[in-house]
Amino acid sequence: MTKRFAVILAGGKGERFWPLSTAEHPKQFLSLIGEKNLLAQAVERLEGVVDTSCIYVITSSELAEVARRSAPELPPENIIGEPVGRDTAAAIALGAALVARQDPEGVMAVLTADHIIGDLECFRSTLRDAMDLAHSENLLLTIGVKPSFPSTGYGYIQTGEHLADAPAGTVFDRAKRFVEKPDAVTAQQYLKEGSYYWNSGMFIWSAASITRAFQAFRPPLYEMICALNAAADRRDFDQTFERIYEGLEKISIDYAVMERAENVGMARGVFAWDDVGSWPALDNHFTHDDAGNVVIGDGVTLEASDNIIYSKDRLTAVIGLSDVMVVQADGVTLVCPKDQAQQIKELVQRLRQDARYARLT
C-alpha cells in the first residue's frame, strides 16, 4: 500500500473574523466552533487516515510557533513557515516536495485548516477512497461537496462523465469545469441541475502526479520542487527555499493546474462541510433563540431579531436591530450588518495602516 500524507494549508491573515481573529491569531487558531481550534480539528480529522509523522502544516513564518502549539502531536519540523505568502499553488508545490522527500511514491491530501466538517467517518472514507484512486489512476482529484443550499459564497465544480465507484462507496466523476461564485439565480440553477458541487479546496493526488502537472503548466513550481529535493540534505536548504519561494508568482492551484490539466476528477463529498468564511457562517453552527438571534457568550436582546452576538468577556445588549452582528474581542467591539461582513477585511486593512491599532488587528 502506498504511503498516505496530508498537507494542511494554514495561512490566512485573520481579517474575516476580526476582531476575534488578528494577524497574530488568525481564524485557523480560533475555537469558533467546537472546543479545539480549527487547525487542531483539521489534524484530528485525519486520525486513522494519515499518520501524524506524515502530516505537514504550511503556514506563515510568523504563525509557525502557534501552529506547533496547536498541533503538538505533529513533529515540529512538519510545520513549515512560508517566508512570504505565495497563494495555494506555491504552498502545494512545497508540500509535494516535502512528501516526495519522505516517499516519492506517496499520495497526499491537500486540506485547509479552516473548514468545519461533520460526518467524520464519511469524510475519512472519502479521503481513503480518493487516495487509492488518485494513486492507481494517476488522477488529480478534488473533493466536491454536494450543495445543501444555493450558496453564492462558494465556487462550483461541474461534473462530467462518471469515473469510478470506490468499494467504500465514494463516487468519482470527471471534473468538467470549475466555475466562480455564482449570483443567486445561477446558484439556484446549479442546485436544481444536480451536477454542480461546491469547490471545497481539498485535493488528492500523488506527489509524482502533481509534480508532473507543475512541470507541464507551471515550470517555476516544478523547478522549485527539484531544487528543494536537490537541497534536501544540504545545509543551505533554508536559504535555498526562501530565495526560491520569494521569487514565485502568486497563483492559486485552481488557475495554475486544475483548470488546465486533463486528468482531473472529483470525489462526491456527501459529508457536512462549511468553510466558515466569515461571521455570518456561524448562523449555521449555533442554536437560535425564538427571535432568530445567535448568542455566543453573554448577550441580551430587546425587540431584536436574527442577530449574531459573540460576547464572551462582557455583556452585549442589542435593542431594536435585525441582521446585525456584534463581536466582542479583547479591546475591540465590531458592529456590522451580516450582509456587509465582506467589508470587515477593508476596515482591518485600513486599521493596519495605523500604528495605534497594531495590537488590535
Place this chain on the structure above:
Amino acid sequence: MTKRFAVILAGGKGERFWPLSTAEHPKQFLSLIGEKNLLAQAVERLEGVVDTSCIYVITSSELAEVARRSAPELPPENIIGEPVGRDTAAAIALGAALVARQDPEGVMAVLTADHIIGDLECFRSTLRDAMDLAHSENLLLTIGVKPSFPSTGYGYIQTGEHLADAPAGTVFDRAKRFVEKPDAVTAQQYLKEGSYYWNSGMFIWSAASITRAFQAFRPPLYEMICALNAAADRRDFDQTFERIYEGLEKISIDYAVMERAENVGMARGVFAWDDVGSWPALDNHFTHDDAGNVVIGDGVTLEASDNIIYSKDRLTAVIGLSDVMVVQADGVTLVCPKDQAQQIKELVQRLRQDARYARLT
C-alpha cells in the same frame, strides 16, 4: 436683601444613560459633557448667586455619599438622602423646610442636577432677577426656555400677560398653561406661535410662598414642613423625617402646585439649555465627522453615518450602519438605534430582575 438658597434635585435611577449610568452611578454623576460631572457643574453654575452654605442637594440615601464627593465645597450636611423617592413635590417641600430652618424669609431656586446650560452669565442674571421678583411679589416662578427647535421631548409653558421686566433684562410673563410633550405638528405650531416656552423644571420662590402653596393644595406636604420645623433641633429629627417621608404620595410639583396656583409666573430663559435626557441628546454637544458620526473616545467607521459611538476604554468599529448608538461601559456594550433609546429603560428594568446583572445595572 433677602438670603438666597438653592435646592438641587439629584435623584435619578441611572436608566436612560445605561450602561454608562447605573443605579450606583446615575447620570448626575457622569461627566458626559464637560470635565466635571453634572452635579458638580450644577453647583458650580451657582457661583456668585448662592453661597455654598445655602446650597442643598436632595438625592437618594444610596447616592448621598457620591454626591458629597462630587460637591466637596458644600457642607456635607447640606446633602440629604431621601429614604425613598417621592417625586419632585416631596423633595421640594423638604427643601423648603431646610431653607426655612436657616431663614424663614429666604428665597430659593429649585434646580436639577442633570441639565447642561450654556451662557452662564445669562443664566445667573435670570436666577438673580427671578429671586428678586419672587421675593418682592410673592410669586411662584418657573423658568421657561425659549425653544430653539420644535422639540417633542419637552413639556411646554404657554405664557399669558406680561408681568415685569427686571432691571438686568429678564422678562417675566404670567404662566397661563402647562402642556405635556407635544407631537411633532403641535411642537411646530408652538414654535411658530411664539408664546410657548420649554418647561425647564427650574423654579424660584420664597420658602414662605411655596409653603403656603402646599398648605393650599397639598396639606400633607405642608404638614411635613411644619413637622420638620418642629423637630429641627430634636434628636428624633431623622426618624421623624423618614417616617413622614415614606408616607407621602408620589406627585410632581407641576401637578401638585404649578397647575393649580394663581400666582404663577415664568421667567423667559434665553440661555442655551438641554436636559440631556438620553444618549441621542449628545448629538447636540459634540462635533460630528463628515458622515455625521459623533465619536467620543476610540471609534472607527466604514460606510456608517449619523451614529453615536461612546467608547472610552476600547476600540469600537461600526460598519454600514446609520443612526445607531454604540455605548461602551465597564463590562457592557449597548447597541441601539437612536430612535429607540427610550427602550433602554425597559431593558435595564428587565436586567435588574436578574441577579447576574446586578453589578452591571
